[in-house]
Amino acid sequence: MALKNNRKLKLLIIDDEQDICRFEKYIFEKNNFKVYTAQTGTEALRVAKKVQPDIALIDIHLRKSASGLEILERLLKIASNCKCIMASWDREKASEAKKKGAVGFLIKPTEVKDLVGIVKKAAKMTVKIKR
Amino acid sequence: MANPLSNEKEIYEKIAKEKLKIPSAIWELLEHHLGNDLYAISMIVGSHIVGDEKEAIPLEDGEKIIKHVGAIKAFLNKLSNVAREG
Numbered sequence: 001m002a003l004k005n006n007r008k009l010k011l012l013i014i015d016d017e018q019d020i021c022r023f024e025k026y027i028f029e030k031n032n033f034k035v036y037t038a039q040t041g042t043e044a045l046r047v048a049k050k051v052q053p054d055i056a057l058i059d060i061h062l063r064k065s066a067s068g069l070e071i072l073e074r075l076l077k078i079a080s081n082c083k084c085i086m087a088s089w090d091r092e093k094a095s096e097a098k099k100k101g102a103v104g105f106l107i108k109p110t111e112v113k114d115l116v117g118i119v120k121k122a123a124k125m126t127v128k129i130k131r
Numbered sequence: 132m133a134n135p136l137s138n139e140k141e142i143y144e145k146i147a148k149e150k151l152k153i154p155s156a157i158w159e160l161l162e163h164h165l166g167n168d169l170y171a172i173s174m175i176v177g178s179h180i181v182g183d184e185k186e187a188i189p190l191e192d193g194e195k196i197i198k199h200v201g202a203i204k205a206f207l208n209k210l211s212n213v214a215r216e217g
Binding site for chain 1: 162163165166167169170171173174175177178181182184195199
């Protein structure tokens, strides 16, 4: 997806599972996003500071890293316009995620069409989207 | 999709009637392990067959699916060893 100036929307995927990062990246590149991936909170915040993503898809349960909810709060301080979607198998985290500023919540496991749907919905919240 | 067990309806009725619950520690393990591996499989397959540009699943990605199925089996064995009744 692209903005009015034809710049592709930047999507940051944060997940500690290498396969998930790789295949989500492939899926969203086919959907015309510019995709960045990170497998830890430190890496995610470094990438976010550098690229200022439009959208972030953040797994809540990251091993050997800060939790996705902590990353959400810190990421929004670095990239305040970023639309963040949290992903978890634990649906009870949804209200906490929304309180902390997430615009969407994805319950894992899910199918590709639902994943793409929720990210495209967040993309539409980006004000300068090309129609 | 697995065929339902011949007594599956009765099993669900028993669970509801006796208010059987899965302990939260076991539930957390189930959702974490099954959730991640199933999600990974869904992404691997879906990345090739969902959308306008459908394509055959490459051999190396088929091998990744087998790896995730193996991880599910290993997890269920481990859980069965510590938590199965009887």
